[in-house]
Amino acid sequence: MTSNEIPVGFLCQRKRLYGILHRPMEARRRGVLIVQGRPANRVGKHRLFVLLARAWAAAGHPVMRFDFRGTGDSEGELMTIEETSDDVASAVDAFTSNLPGLQEIVLWGLCGGAADALLYAPKDPRVVAAALINPWIYDARLRTLVKWRRQGSVYLQGVLNKYRLDAVRDEGTAENVHTALGGEASAMANSGTPAAMRAYASYRAPDISKRLARSMEEFKGQVMLILGGGDVGAQTFNYTTSISLRWRRLLSAERVRIHNLPGANHSLRRPEWREQASALTLGWLNQL
Numbered sequence: 001m002t003s004n005e006i007p008v009g010f011l012c013q014r015k016r017l018y019g020i021l022h023r024p025m026e027a028r029r030r031g032v033l034i035v036q037g038r039p040a041n042r043v044g045k046h047r048l049f050v051l052l053a054r055a056w057a058a059a060g061h062p063v064m065r066f067d068f069r070g071t072g073d074s075e076g077e078l079m080t081i082e083e084t085s086d087d088v089a090s091a092v093d094a095f096t097s098n099l100p101g102l103q104e105i106v107l108w109g110l111c112g113g114a115a116d117a118l119l120y121a122p123k124d125p126r127v128v129a130a131a132l133i134n135p136w137i138y139d140a141r142l143r144t145l146v147k148w149r150r151q152g153s154v155y156l157q158g159v160l161n162k163y164r165l166d167a168v169r170d171e172g173t174a175e176n177v178h179t180a181l182g183g184e185a186s187a188m189a190n191s192g193t194p195a196a197m198r199a200y201a202s203y204r205a206p207d208i209s210k211r212l213a214r215s216m217e218e219f220k221g222q223v224m225l226i227l228g229g230g231d232v233g234a235q236t237f238n239y240t241t242s243i244s245l246r247w248r249r250l251l252s253a254e255r256v257r258i259h260n261l262p263g264a265n266h267s268l269r270r271p272e273w274r275e276q277a278s279a280l281t282l283g284w285l286n287q288l
Contacts, residue, residue: 006098010090017074030061114136122218221255231265
């Protein structure tokens, strides 16, 4: 099945945002909105989001990808995690208004975009499912534990450093080191603007893990997680949720599907990793 790619412009808090709508020849009532981790734009590293959108649209699923405020072609400054719901809401409105007959939305978020998607999902009845890929999470308790370990034992810190280096030694080393230090959130801070600094800090709020868990509880739709075995962020998510009874209960629910991609890095750099994630998403979409 072929599809058309249509530029879309829309407003969010008086700022103009831009995106691309991938419209199959045969319209469906459910579409996929890609929510990338900022400051990445709608193209994604290695054209990840372009290639995924084209594959899903070719299979008959409408897809839209867009730039948040302050990224890519869109106007404005980077917003905090509390404010990104406005961007997602505006994108959902633009998606549905430009595609008559579209009634249900699936959010597909990577890293910080997964956090943004999860926080937004329970607010909009049009959102029926959320896919979280290498999702961002932060827990102040873990930061404290690392601090104690650093202060208490040079040996243990050396082991930790070796583990982190081993984890990122394969292809994509620089990218995984970047993720280990905070992923997309660190890149926001590195841009040096006050807005970027505020955005960066908001993703490291001490209660962010609890807020994400609360949204997961409030959202009643289907959830799929894809976790890369070579991504430090995904390993952090695994460990953080494993020590939380609340998260373990949430992730064991029947509506949740979890897939592990051994070796896959943060942005699914290799074609086989991207194709695996694409196929898993398509299979899940067809079962909704």
